[in-house]
């Protein structure tokens with residue numbers, strides 16, 4: 001699937017994308033195919049390796065397949081066939097199998113973030129990419145948007161897309177608000193090499209106010225995450241020593257002791273507060289937000305990247321002529337807001353359940369979760385499938 005080309009009578013949009021993450025790159029690739037004149041600014045001075053692994057769920061994978069981009073990441077992926085939730089000792093609470101979806105729809109894949117990113121960057125062609133550049137001011141002047149950059153230049157655009165992540169500058173510029181809501185928990189991530197875990201099974205282990213996740217990657221690597229209920233912006237957590245980290249997750253069984261033992265030093269730990277971004281509207285005038293800038297969400301359903309990919313496809317499909325940009329953005333909002341909000345809410349709820357802090361409630365949670373038929377959880381995945389990619 002590729003967006004329909006610009007009609008002869010239409011003039012191509014002059015467009016600025018702020019942020020070269022998954023959302024921004026994906027949008028630029030799709031709009032290049034429509035013949036648009038795109039500038040993409042990315043604050044990082046180079047496409048530096050982005051840490052950790054990422055799980056790309058079936059809805060995002062399906063779009064990559066339909067847009068001809070899946071082949072770019074295929075050399076780097078591992079396929080997940082089962083998702084298990086266990087207690088902290090590794091006793092199964094629920095398990096669902098993804099084979100049926102892999103055959104009829106698309107697989108669920110894991111890979112290193114920087115492999116995903118590099119593969120997508122490699123598919124850019126005509127976009128004018130400006131690394132080490134960000135915006136200092138964005139002003140909507142009705143028929144155009146005037147943007148000033150850190151390199152002291154000022155340019156006018158028909159449309160500005162804020163794809164600048166969870167702490168979006170573009171969002172703050174147009175809505176003058178932060179909109180970020182801390183979830184109450186934060187997460188460490190790290191990659192280990194050489195610890196054998198089941199290659200096609202993603203496991204999330206529920207403890208008391210803590211969780212541990214095991215995400216196998218290709219190349220004998222495992223991406224691990226460990227979440228903890230804690231105050232926001234904890235300097236102690238972001239600088240935690242290896243011994244304190246090990247002590248914090250010492251109660252976890254299964255593969256966890258081996259995985260944590262394989263951690264050599266605390267520089268390998270990446271720490272993030274986990275947040276949601278709630279916005280009523282994703283656009284104002286000729287400026288629109290996509291990806292985490294519009295609807296950052298907790299990663300409990302591993303949907304952030306797929307939602308960013310979906311946004312890019314929908315926005316690319318809705319944009320037509322520059323005389324009707326605002327109409328196009330309204331149609332984008334109408335197509336996206338209820339879906340992103342419902343995924344965001346579900347992800348948030350799943351996080352609340354997984355992060356329960358009271359030992360009695362945790363026992364009750366585990367007892368009940370074990371009795372939910374696996375089929376119910378498996379069927380719920382159907383809500384994520386997108387069948388009509390032109391939206």
Ligand SMILES: Cc1cc2nc3c(=O)[nH]c(=O)nc-3n(C[C@H](O)[C@H](O)[C@H](O)COP(=O)(O)OP(=O)(O)OC[C@H]3O[C@@H](n4cnc5c(N)ncnc54)[C@H](O)[C@@H]3O)c2cc1C
Nearest residue numbers: 019021022023043055134164165169291292299302304305
């Ligand atoms: C701990 C954790 C684990 C996660 N795990 C998963 C997972 O397994 N699967 C999944 O689907 N999602 C996961 N997510 C969510 C996922 O990472 C995001 O949803 C996804 O990266 C969003 O893409 P984006 O392009 O919108 O934003 P980002 O990936 O954040 O990209 C934004 C880009 O904009 C740039 N930028 C920022 N400000 C400016 C500026 N002012 N000017 C220019 N450039 C700027 C940044 O440098 C960056 O390159 C996880 C998130 C976290 C925090």
